[in-house]
Amino acid sequence: YRLNIRERDRNRKRKARQRLNLISSKEQAPESSGARRKEGLRRRRVYLARLRHRIKYLTKISHVQKAKIKRLQQKLLKEKQNNQRLTNLIKSNNKISGYSVTGMDNNEIRSNDDDNRMENITVKDLFFNNLSPNAKQRAKARIAEQKDQLPRGLNRSLRTELGLNVSNPAHVTQDEPSNLKNLVINFMIRDDISKISPDVKKMINGTSIRYWLHNLNILHEQFEAETGTSIAYSTLSSYVPVYVKKPNLSDWGTCLCAFCLNPQIKLEKLIRAGKLLDIDADLCYIINDITKINNLTTQLNKLKSQSENITYIEWQKERLPNHKAPLSKKNYCSSTLKDFVSKFLTEIDVQHVQRIKSQFSAFKQARLDALNLPEIAAIQIDWSESFILKQAREERSAYYNTQNVSTNSGYIWTKSYSYGFGALSDNTCHSAEATWASIQNLLIKLVKEKNVKNFILITDSTVAQYCNKTIFYLIALFAKTFEIEFKWIYLESGHGKGTPDAIGAVIKKAMADAIAYNPDETFKDAKDLLKGIENRVNFK
Known part of the structure; x- marks a missing residue:
């Protein structure tokens, strides 16, 4: 019994060992195949x-x-071109000299001794070798006559090296505009469709710029309704002339003189409404011509008999609660046509326009005299708007305690040199005393250093600044002291803008830049600002 048990245990262990060997062999087989696969990869x-x-x-x-082959091909092509050029030069030389080289091939030409001497000849040498000293023009004519017989490419050489063009001139064909395009152009330049720019210097291709008075979509519909022509919007926009443009708010200029602007607005209103016929759209041109004034007056008197209402725009001065001086505002007005015409006739001030014309003529003559005569100096001055002195990085509470700096700027014309100048002050008073204090040192310098005997002052007609008894007394005292003469030209109200305003704007821009670019510095008053802008502007 014990022997059987031992035998059974040995068999059990042997079978277990066999099972373990079988499992290990199965596990080793994938590893060996994976190694072979990795080796193959x-x-x-x-x-x-x-x-x-x-x-x-x-x-x-x-x-x-390939690069070598390409270089060899290019080299071969250049050699062929050189050979062809030399052959053409030899043929042209023989043709011009009266000899013929027909029947000769390239090999015969290269082998000829005369051709060897012609290898380095240029077109310029060829040209002058066939000319006598007294017949250069005739030689040019002969070459031009033989242009059909010249080899290909020689015309370019003659043109580049000798400046002789024997080619046929190119004929440029100009297509005439179509009838539809002419209709669009005539439609767009009508006074009720577009208006000429107030700035006469704005021109495109020698034609004054005009601005639309309506949106282009509306003009497209109006064109189709008036002409009965069906046209696409894109076609109409392409036919619009280049000098007829869409306006911006700044293109119409600035309202400076209500005496000139209000009658002009009324005239344009009547022209757009079709009440006036064959009338110029610019009131200044009408006033300068007696015939045009009479024609306008006749048509306006006829309109008084019509009973209808009209709405128009007018610049009016109004006093606001928080402002001392009246402000100009554009308001809508409505009245009968009779009252409108009567008001229009009263606003047409012929003397106002004539004064403006004479003043600017005198201004122009004063500049010319100052530039031509050493003893005359012309000076134009004007006060600019006060500059608000704000420190960099200032607190919000500093806004309520602002400091202003006034600037009296101007420009002087003399024969030796002309320049701009400016006077800064912490006092914002623009009275006659302040005006005289700002220019007194300049006048003394001109009298002592430049020996100026005649001064011509050009300013606007502001009563508080220039046109009062105080400034007259100060000028008379100065003239008596230095034995000089003064002439003062007062410009009409609303027409005093000029060079001093531009100089004042430059000075204020320089002061603002000085503060912005130096945030760590303190500018207390006008003296500090003057030191900060000395190197920024080229003014006195």
Whole structure:
């Protein structure tokens, strides 16, 4: 019994050992196959890398060979061109000299001794060798007559080296505009469709710029309704002249003189409404011509008999609660046509326009006299708006305690030199005393250093600043002291803008830049600002 048990245990252990060996063999089989697979992949990678390297090497060699072949082809082409050029030069020389080289091929030409001497000849040498000293013009004419027989490419050489153009002139054809385009152009330049720019210097191709009075979509519909023509919007926009443009708010200029602007607005209103016929749209041109004034007055008197209402725009001065001086505002007004015409006739001030014309004529003559005569100096001055002195990085509470700096700027014309100047002050008073204090040192310098005997002052007609008894007394005292003469030209109200305003704007811009670019500095008053802008502006 014990022997059987031992035998059974040995058999059990043997079977267990066999099972373990079987399991281990199964586990080792995948590992060996995976190793073989990895080895195969590694060999393939090495083989592919060798192939890629070989392909790159062969490709590089092919590129080098192609580049060499291309260079050789270009060199061969240049040699052929040189040979052809020399052949053409020899043929042209023989033709101009009266000899013929027909029947000779390239090999015979190269072998000829005379041709060897012609290899280095240029077109310029060829041209002058066939000219006598007294017949250069006739030689040019002969070459021009033989242009049909000259070899190809020689015309370009004659033109570049000798400036002789024997080619046929090119005929430029100009297509005439179509009838539809003419209709669009005539429609767009009508006074009720577009208006000429107030600035006469704004021009395109020598034509004054005009601005639309309506949106282009509305003008498109109006064009189709009036002409009965069906036209696409894109076609109409392409036919609009380049000098007829869409306006911006700043294109209409600035309202400076209500005496001139209000009658002009009324005139344009009547023209757009079709009440006036064959009348110029610019009131200044009408006032300068007696015939046009009479024609306008006649048509306006006829309109008084019509009973209808009209709405128009007018610049009016109004006093606001928080403002001392009245402000100009554009308001809508409505009245009968009779009252409108009567008001229009009363606003047409012929003397106002004539005064403006005479004042600017005198201004122009004063500048010319100052530029031509050494003893005359013309000075135009004007006060600019006060500059608000704000410190960089200032607190919000500093806004309620602002400091203003006043600027009296101007420009002086003399024969030796002309320049702009400006006077800064912490006092914002623009009275006659302040005006005289700002220009007194300049006048003394001109009298003592430049020996100026006649001064011509040009200003606007502001009563508080220039046109009062105080300034007259100060000028008379100065003239009596230095034995000089003064002439004062007062410009009409609303027409005093000029060079001093531009100089004042430059000075204020320089002061603002000085504060902005130096945030760590303190500008207490006008003296500090003057030191900060000395190197920024080229004024006195």
